Amino acid sequence: MNDGFRLHPEQASEIAASVDALYFFQVGVTVFFTVLIFVLIWTFALKYGRARKADRILPPHEFWATELIWAIVPFAIVMIMFGWSAVIFVRGSQTPPNAITIDVIGKQWMWRIYHPEGKREINTLHVPVGQPVRLRMISDDVIHSFYIPAFRAKMDVLPGRHTFMSFTATKPGEYHLFCAEYCGTQHSFMRGRIVVMEPGVFADWIRGSTDEPPEVAGKQLFEQFRCNNCHHNNPGARCPPLGGIYGTTVALQDGTTVTADESYLRESILNPAAHIVAGYKNEMPLYLGQLGEEDVLQLIAYIKTLPSPDATPRSEAENSKP
Amino acid sequence: MTTELLAPPERNYLSAGYTARSWLLTVDHKRIAILYMVSITLFFFVGGAAAVLFRLELMTPEGDLVISETYNKLFTLHGIVMIFLFLIPAVPAVLGNFLVPLMIGARDLAFPRINLLSWYLFMLGGALVMWSTFVGGVDTGWTFYTPYSSTYANTNVMLAALGAFVTGFSSILTGLNFIVTVHTMRAPGLRWFRLPLFIWAHYATSLIMILGTPVVAAAIFLVALERGLGIGIFDPKLGGDPLLFQHLFWFYSHPAVYIMVLPSMGVVSEIIACFSRKRIFGYRFVAMSSMAIAVIGFFVWGHHMFVSGQSVYAGLVFSFLSMLVAIPSAIKVFNWTATMHKGHVWLSTPMLYALGFIGLFTMGGLTGLFLATVAVDVHVHDTYFVVAHFHYIMVGGSVMGYLGGLHFWWPKITGRMYPEWWGRFSAVLVFFGFNLTFFPQFVVGYLGMPRRYHTYPEEFQIYNVMSTAGASILGVAYLIPLIYFIWSLKYGPRATANPWDARGLEWEAASPPITQNFETTPIVTTDAYPYAEDEQRTEETLLV
Structure with a gap:
């Protein structure tokens, strides 16, 4: 992480080398044109110095040809840059199907990390080498930005909605994690590290976790807010049953459908009126501003554990009891 | 023998009145330009002082000189003052105000009273920003990103935002004044494609001022609504969308970068033509590239x-x-360079600044491509790479252009010459100080150092020390002109009407000009920049 004087950052992700290749091409273009202009200016300044004798016959004032050349050549060069970058960017924004999803909550001035296995971390993120990782990120307050220079990866972390960032680490080691979007007084202290481990070491590390899985706290919240008063599987429930809802396609009142993923469940908890399920009325109170992002995350983890009513009718009865 | 010949006209715009009232209630565009010049110079050194303090802080990785709150307020002050109170008005409100009527052969701007109102609005905005600083400062950054600025910041956001809001109206009125003036008050014979490129640049700038500024004013107003009345616009907890602010803000603030640099490009075109003794190569392309x-x-x-x-x-x-x-920018750079070809190049102080502008703007423009390249920008966004890039444009470009223009027209404005040797010395010093300050920031930015960081990992220190060293040189290099310009007011040799043997209507007026600018309205019969070569060329063409 800290290894003295450097001119160029480490490459530790799958896209780092391709971003750097484009960067070096641009450095080349920059040096070429800067030197060209510099040399031309000084050549003309010296050759045509006002006290010097030089060939000044028929000085040109305008040539369509030269104007076209110095419009077309830069255009061609920037289009190469654009196309090259578009390929890298589109590839980088796609998440491989085998990616693991890790939740990140930004909060003035720390990073909270939630592994799917239940392991929690603050300001440190452990990931296995070679494994595609997708971060699902949200902020509890202002805009932050999750930045890993060694991965050439960055994404803003917004309040109110999830943003996503994918990467595959290629080199074990420790790397900087920075908050890159100014977020208030201690912005520059909102830093941490990314620890890239060999898969076996990572598996041991995550298995050794003694952290309570988020669904445990989620169950307590679910009961505390009496969610099951309405969200139960018995006939005549005022609100849609939640067992097995995660990942299904939900039909909405306005005739459209939506996939019940984390973003949808989150919105339905905080602002239920946004999307009403077909056949139900908007009876749920607004929880916007009452539940923090961690509470929401725990509630969703618990909702995911609720079994589908058709699959296991027995536990349905259990779950419908407070 | 020349004393009498060189004596300034007895009645000139400077001798028109010596009382405070004669300055504060003037509607003469030239005197208003002087009011602006004094004001923005003060603001420049306020913004510069903030930079000195945080550059000293950044010498070490730890936060040891000031606490984080102070550091954040310093970079915010630097940004707000330098952008809203210096860079945006610098060339248009000082040089533009002084020269637009002179260059088109007019007596004044179209709306002289509105011109004075612009200055008062500007000063009111400036006073609000200064007030917000004296009562504790602001820590949002000049970008006022929501929901930090609208809900979370506990500093004087309202005052500073109101200051930026008010200066916006000053800018709109100046733009309006220039557009109407250029449309309606050109001297007989001064067709559009005979206009100096300085006028084209100011015309393009004025369009941005009147079309873009209202949007940022609206955005700032909405921040005030959310902050003051709790109306949910940007904060998701109130049902708002934080990205909406960024869209509105950058819709103005990106074009605002061109408000800051286009007028300097106009200045550079004038200087290059004069000190190459040649018409600007590809005049129409340079003019249209400003519009593009x-x-x-x-x-x-x-x-x-x-x-x-x-x-x-x-x-x-x-x-x-x-x-x-990139394309209109490249067209400008290549045409300026080509103008020197077969010219008579005179490396005077204004020319050194203009050439410095070309070099630094070229680097600033090319590094802008890295930021337009989305895959690379993901890495360098919000790092020192961005800081370096926009300083190459705004300081390397805009400030170099402003200083070059100030030297070029100083004899016209004051009737006095500045000391040429000191001028060249400080121009070279600015160039080196600037590069030492900002070049290392490209490297440390690509290494990953985020901007607006009070403390940072140790391995970035070496680059920050270089930057701070450069900034001290730059600071001195900016003080030197301040001193000799003031000195020249009393001790500088008297200037003739046209000390550079330049072309352009402003050089036909006296130095300093009379209040009405011209004794009789000039009539224009030639294209812009009719330097000797053109005459010679015409003769040769005729001979062939």
Whole structure:
């Protein structure tokens, strides 16, 4: 992480080398044109110095040809840059199907990390080498930005909605994690590290976790807010049953459908009126501003554990009891 | 023998009145330009002082000189003052105010009283910003990003935002004044394609001022509504959308960069033509490239938001559009360079600044391509790479242009010459100090150092020490002209009407000009920049 004087950052992700290749091409273009202009200016300044004798016959004032050349050549060069970058960017924004999803909550001035296995971390993120990782990120307050220079990866972390960032680490080691979007007084202290481990070491590390899985706290919240008063599987429930809802396609009142993923469940908890399920009325109170992002995350983890009513009718009865 | 010949006209705009009232209630565009010059110079040194303090803080990785609150307030003050109170008014409100009527052979701007109102609005905005500083400062950064600025910051956001809001109206009125003036008050014979490029640049700038500024004013107003009345616009906890602010803000603030640099490009065109003794190569292309930059500038704001959560497609479209700015910029640089070809090049102080502008603007423009390149921007966004890039444009470009113009027209404005040797010395010093300050920031930015960091990892220290060393040189280099300009007011040799043997209507007026600018309205019969070569060329063409 800290290894003295450097001119160029480490490459530790799958896209780092391709971003750097484009960067070096641009450095080349920059040096070429800067030197060209510099040399031309000084050549003309010296050759045509006002006290010097030089060939000044028929000085040109305008040539369509030269104007076209110095419009077309830069255009061609920037289009190469654009196309090259578009390929890298589109590839980088796609998440491989085998990616693991890790939740990140930004909060003035720390990073909270939630592994799917239940392991929690603050300001440190452990990931296995070679494994595609997708971060699902949200902020509890202002805009932050999750930045890993060694991965050439960055994404803003917004309040109110999830943003996503994918990467595959290629080199074990420790790397900087920075908050890159100014977020208030201690912005520059909102830093941490990314620890890239060999898969076996990572598996041991995550298995050794003694952290309570988020669904445990989620169950307590679910009961505390009496969610099951309405969200139960018995006939005549005022609100849609939640067992097995995660990942299904939900039909909405306005005739459209939506996939019940984390973003949808989150919105339905905080602002239920946004999307009403077909056949139900908007009876749920607004929880916007009452539940923090961690509470929401725990509630969703618990909702995911609720079994589908058709699959296991027995536990349905259990779950419908407070 | 020459004393009498060189004596200034007895009645000139400076001798028109010596009382405070004669200055504060003047409607003479030249005196208003002087009011602006004094004001923005004060603001420049306020913004500079803030920079000195945080550059000293950044010498070490730990936060040891000031606490984080103070550091954040310092960079915010630096940004707000330098952008709203110095760079945006610098060339247009000082040099533009002074020269637009002179260059087109007019007596004054179209609306002299509105011109004075612009200055009062500007000073009111400036006073609000200073007030916000004295009562504790602001810590949002000049960008006022929501919901930090609207809900979370506990500092004097309202006062500073109101200051920026008010200066915006000053800018709108100046733009309006220039557009009407250029349309309606050109001297007989001064057709559009005979206008000096300085006028084209100011015309393009004025379009941005009147079309863009209202949008940022609206955005700032909405922040005030949310902050003051709790109306949910940007904060998701109140049902708002934080990205909406960024769209509105950058819709103005990206074109605002062109407000800051286009007028300096106009200055550079005048200087290069004069000190190469040649008409600008590709005059019409340079003129139209200013207009192209003004228009394209309105369609590129999304490149500030590549990692904000906007869609991949939006990212690609804004990346493509941003790339297009390279073309008019390249056209300008190549045409300026080609102008020197077969000219009579005189490396005077203004010329050194103009050549410095070309070099630094070239680097600033080319490094802008890295930021338009979405895949690379994901890495360098919000790092020192961005800081370096926009300082190359705004300081390397705009400030060099302003200083070059100030030297070039100083004899016209004051009737006195500045000391040429000191001028060249400080121009060279500015160039080296600038590069030492900002070049290392490209490297440390690509290494990953985020901007607006009070403390930072140790391995970035070496680059920060270089930057601070450069900034001290730059600070001295800026003080030298301040001293000799003031000195020259009393001790500088008297200037003739046209000390550089330049072309352009402003050089036909006396130095300093009379209040009415011209004794009789000039009549224009030639294209811009009719330097000796042109006459010679015409003769040769006729002989052939």
